[in-house]
């Protein structure tokens with residue numbers, strides 16, 4: 001029986017997805033509770049992105065169910081899940097490339113909380129709200145203060161990704177899902193993004209699919225390791241990484257028993 005008093009945010013039960021006979025996600029069970037910061041890792045083709053897409057609603061699973069705060073959302077389309085505050089991935093956060101950083105933040109905040117028409121937002125809102133405490137705070141947290149007036153199309157990939165995540169967070173989602181947020185970034189941009197993500201540990205429920213485990217390991221509270229569509233280990237990072245199947249599939253490290261077998265043959 002579960003004794004964790006924190007509210008359940010998302011639950012996948014026996015989720016399976018096939019592509020032309022290939023089982024991309026195989027009977028996966030997964031639970032995320034409020035303020036969990038969890039990661040999913042696995043080798044190429046392990047099924048991480050497919051599972052992520054099932055959670056975000058891009059694909060319905062062929063078998064199994066997905067629950068959000070106890071509600072069955074298995075067949076609910078992505079936009080509706082976003083409306084529920086279920087998630088704001090940066091893929092779903094459209095930036096306005098010809099506007100400044102700060103105006104994108106203002107628009108994101110007002111779009112999520114006040115739901116006015118976009119035209120009235122453009123005409124009335126941006127200028128008046130650039131110095132709202134919420135906007136000033138997010139500029140600070142995400143290290144966007146110095147580039148607040150830059151036009152978004154001129155940002156580097158790292159700056160843009162920071163802005164996109166800041167925009168998602170302004171919408172106050174219950175769950176933030178990030179699929180390889182560090183992909184394509186230079187080391188200095190990675191460090192900057194990790195700094196802002198770290199600042200949200202304990203304030204936000206976050207699920208990160210990531211290849212570069214070494215970068216996120218220190219602030220992930222829980223890890224799920226996938227291989228060939230299945231979850232092969234789950235729990236604290238250290239424990240997962242010691243798991244024999246993980247050592248074999250993810251690190252390609254043989255277990256002591258196998259090493260002994262290989263030596264004997």
Ligand SMILES: Nc1ncnc2c1ncn2[C@@H]1O[C@H](COP(=O)(O)OP(=O)(O)OP(=O)(O)O)[C@@H](O)[C@H]1O
Nearest residue numbers: 019022023024042043044045046047048049050051
């Ligand atoms: N739209 C699709 N059509 C057909 N096959 C797909 C599709 N999406 C994924 N697959 C297959 O499903 C399996 C799981 O892919 P998925 O992209 O979920 O893996 P991943 O763990 O995210 O891999 P990576 O680390 O490379 O991003 C792979 O064999 C992949 O080729």
Ligand SMILES: [Mg+2]
Nearest residue numbers: 045048049050
């Ligand atoms: Mg992937």
